[in-house]
Amino acid sequence: MEPQEIINRTIEFINNRDDSETSFNEQALHLFAYQFRVNQPYQQFCRQQGKTVRTVKSWRDIPAIPINAFKELTLSCEDPSQVERIFMTSGTTQGVKGNHYHPTLQVYDRSMIRNFKERFMNRTSSIRMGVLFPTEEEMPNSSLAHYLALAVQEFGAEGSRYFIGQEGVQVGPLIEALEKSENTGQPYALMGATYSFIHLFDELERCGRRFSLPKGSKLLDTGGFKNQARVMTLDGFYDLMHHYLGVPHSACINMYGMTELSSQFYDTGNENVPSVKSGPHWTRTKVMNPLTGEEVPQGERGILAHCDLANFNSVSTILTEDVGVETEDGFLLLGRAEGAAAKGCSINVEEFIKATKGLSE
Incomplete structure (x- = not known):
């Protein structure tokens, strides 16, 4: 599928009012297949996690990229030099800002x-x-x-x-x-x-x-x-x-x-x-144990991971460093991860960089 087709399909999904789990799952898997195929650093990371288009059956199975990876690697399905806008994070890691590439702002x-x-x-x-x-x-x-x-x-x-x-x-x-x-x-x-x-x-x-x-x-x-x-x-x-x-x-x-x-x-x-x-119907949030990568039961604290289907050009699922609790209607944001939890959030970053080192040089 070509980039413009992905853009059109994403906008169509945002415009419709179908918030069913079935429709969300279908769109999420479609986008994952595209990003897995085109975004080479992401594909390498997914393979290292034992995740491919054949094994990922639900949006919950889509590998969540640690948020700090945006500061270390170029996560873009299209040529970064040709995009309409680059949004940069305000925080820095060793003087490096995270970049999010938008081929179009549509x-x-x-x-x-x-x-x-x-x-x-x-x-x-x-x-x-x-x-x-x-x-x-x-x-x-x-x-x-x-x-x-x-x-x-x-x-x-x-x-x-x-x-x-x-x-x-x-x-x-x-x-x-x-x-x-x-x-x-x-x-x-x-x-x-x-x-x-x-x-x-x-x-x-x-x-x-x-x-x-x-x-x-x-x-x-x-x-x-x-x-x-x-x-x-x-x-x-x-x-x-x-x-x-x-x-x-x-x-x-x-x-x-x-x-x-x-x-x-x-x-x-x-x-x-x-x-x-809570977010719109084109997003979902899960709460994860940062050390095991497993979801925690509703009501227990963990690290928030967001699946945003408007993230068509980078990766759909992001592992944050924010602590939260899932509720019936959304989630509670409780603060930033510290200590062991913060370290756990960074473990996948190191794995990600290691898996994609050759691609980013």
């Missing part, structure tokens, strides 16, 4: 727009938006910058704008926007990295300002507190959201995503934390 964009519309916009067609993150032009290799640009482009009402500059949060213009929403009763959506909200709250405290945004307003944060000097509890963070912006915890949405995936996971508000997160 699939990523369709995945984001369909999912965002259903999970964040809900029944709202548009809303005035404020963005606490640099623009796509300023950060062209950031998947989050592209994600937020799409949100504004597709769903931002007149007056939507960015409030991050070289000096940080542009507090004055943002206060004017919040005042306008408060005075007119027009709902407002403020979106950005979690740490940007922390800086905003510090500035509002300094200015002695608080707001009570109108009903229908909503907030979206993403990224958490990783690599930040200042850390707080989730309860404390969403208490500040309500304190300074007057938005209830139930309208504070957290988006969980990563550069190595092409889809995002959302909760339905943070009245209770940690909140249950």
